[in-house]
Amino acid sequence: EIVMTQSPATLSVSPGERATLSCRASQSVSSSLAWYQQKPGQAPRLLIYGVSTRATGIPARFSGSGSGTEFTLTISSLQSEDFAVYFCQQYDSWPPSITFGQGTRLEIK
Amino acid sequence: QVQLVESGGGVVQPGRSLRLSCAASGFTFSTYAMHWVRQAPGKGLEWVAVISDDGSDKFYADSVKGRFSISRDSFKNTLYLQMNSLRPEDTAVYYCARERAAAGGELDYWGQGTLVTVSS
Numbered sequence: 149e150i151v152m153t154q155s156p157a158t159l160s161v162s163p164g165e166r167a168t169l170s171c172r173a174s175q176s177v178s179s180s181l182a183w184y185q186q187k188p189g190q191a192p193r194l195l196i197y198g199v200s201t202r203a204t205g206i207p208a209r210f211s212g213s214g215s216g217t218e219f220t221l222t223i224s225s226l227q228s229e230d231f232a233v234y235f236c237q238q239y240d241s242w243p244p245s246i247t248f249g250q251g252t253r254l255e256i257k
Numbered sequence: 258q259v260q261l262v263e264s265g266g267g268v269v270q271p272g273r274s275l276r277l278s279c280a281a282s283g284f285t286f287s288t289y290a291m292h293w294v295r296q297a298p299g300k301g302l303e304w305v306a307v308i309s310d311d312g313s314d315k316f317y318a319d320s321v322k323g324r325f326s327i328s329r330d331s332f333k334n335t336l337y338l339q340m341n342s343l344r345p346e347d348t349a350v351y352y353c354a355r356e357r358a359a360a361g362g363e364l365d366y367w368g369q370g371t372l373v374t375v376s377s
């Protein structure tokens with residue numbers, strides 16, 4: 149099973165600044181890497197898939213990058229609504245399975 | 258618009274069974290693979306199971322294999338999760354989610370979740 153490790157566990161950033169969240173896979177996941185945002189009491193929301201493609205309706209300040217085992221989610225200029233928990237996710241095509249990282253909590257500094 | 262609405266959660270004793278449902282609308286249900294994902298209180302996300310668009314293929318996380326069963330009814334546009342031999346560690350919010358594209362693996366729409374509590 150591929151293990152996804154996110155860092156840091158908590159990130160404190162001021163509004164308007166840039167946030168960089170990391171995700172590392174225990175082995176190469178090719179381009180099967182997605183990012184989700186979750187706010188308290190809500191379901192996760194898909195932000196990025198295929199490493200760097202923004203999902204429908206996601207603002208351009210969200211971007212994804214990386215390859216192989218190292219991936220990054222960057223939020224270029226933090227808005228108040230961006231403070232939430234972020235999860236990365238990889239997908240094995242066969243047999244099909246999904247693994248999530250443990251999450252990074254993005255909090256207001 | 259795409260909607261997924263889970264139901265069937267509640268409090269159940271260890272060893273008992275529960276069936277969750279997820280009513281889908283706003284898209285052609287029969288053309289999408291569907292997943293169940295759970296989240297224990299205050300914890301991260303754990304994938305549970307996936308079923309192919311036509312229901313012919315089903316896969317499970319090791320933690321639920323042999324105890325849970327995923328199914329779908331394309332006439333009713335409904336996804337199910339039959340949970341047997343429940344354990345306290347199965348306590349979680351259970352979400353159904355749609356797989357965005359065939360073999361893509363990303364989940365583009367999620368329900369609001371239904372809470373399952375396994376406790377004596």
